[in-house]
Amino acid sequence: MKFRHRLHGKTIVLIAMMALFGALGDVLLRKGMEQIGAISNWHPSALLSAFERTFRSGPIWLGITSLLLFFVAYLLVLSWADYSYVQPASATGYLFVALLGYLLLGEVIPRGRWIGVLVICLGVLLVGGTPPRTTEEG
Amino acid sequence: MILRTVLSIGIIIFAGTGGELAVTRTMKGIGEVHNFSPRNLLRVILRAFRSGWMWLGLSLMALSFFVLLMLLSWENVSFVVPVTALSYVLGAFGGKFLLGERIEARRWIGVVLVCVGVLLVCVG
Numbered sequence A: 001m002k003f004r005h006r007l008h009g010k011t012i013v014l015i016a017m018m019a020l021f022g023a024l025g026d027v028l029l030r031k032g033m034e035q036i037g038a039i040s041n042w043h044p045s046a047l048l049s050a051f052e053r054t055f056r057s058g059p060i061w062l063g064i065t066s067l068l069l070f071f072v073a074y075l076l077v078l079s080w081a082d083y084s085y086v087q088p089a090s091a092t093g094y095l096f097v098a099l100l101g102y103l104l105l106g107e108v109i110p111r112g113r114w115i116g117v118l119v120i121c122l123g124v125l126l127v128g129g130t131p132p133r134t135t136e137e138g
Numbered sequence B: 001m002i003l004r005t006v007l008s009i010g011i012i013i014f015a016g017t018g019g020e021l022a023v024t025r026t027m028k029g030i031g032e033v034h035n036f037s038p039r040n041l042l043r044v045i046l047r048a049f050r051s052g053w054m055w056l057g058l059s060l061m062a063l064s065f066f067v068l069l070m071l072l073s074w075e076n077v078s079f080v081v082p083v084t085a086l087s088y089v090l091g092a093f094g095g096k097f098l099l100g101e102r103i104e105a106r107r108w109i110g111v112v113l114v115c116v117g118v119l120l121v122c123v124g
Helices: A009-036 A044-054 A058-078 A083-105 A111-128 B003-030 B038-048 B052-072 B077-097 B105-123
Strands: none
Touching (some): A009 A044, A009 A058, A083 A111, B003 B052, B052 B077, B077 B105
């Protein structure tokens, strides 16, 4: 992996924001949907009512806001850092989701799942460490 | 795992990755953006929205988001989010066969690791 960019303070801050806001967003979406309850009735009117309740839920909007903040941090950091350098941040995101799910929502995470999450992080890290462009400019 | 969970994961991954591939196709067609003045960015965005692929891409991404919300109504987030990493697998195949990207050995190893990890998350 090439580290052409030095670890500037603002890069670290923005990558940390990406990992945190991305994971927090997903966890808040789960919190909101958990409150709404499992969708099991597929009748259009029941789906519509679930849809309506979803968009009146505080945690859902907080989650969407958090995911938008993630996206803004992502776009900003990509304006000076390589994609292949930023990518590992999305790998650590999987670990943060598991951690926040455990800490904030009290989800039970078996040991096999923790190991699986770590293996996924490793895989995403390897996917990210390859050239971001292999096709010719068209 | 229940059938509706498997189906939802399939839709999230296929619609999400399909959407990203369609948006990538649009943006690569427009070409690399060098001029970041608000005026030029607006022109790039307007051009992107004249492409049918862009609308297809955005619709697929919206579908993926709503199915994700639905799945989160009955599954734990610590299960759902790691499993959606399977989109890296589909993305590698889609990039290779639909966009003609070259995938090197190291990326394939990463793809295999993601699959092993997802398997562990499912049985763990």
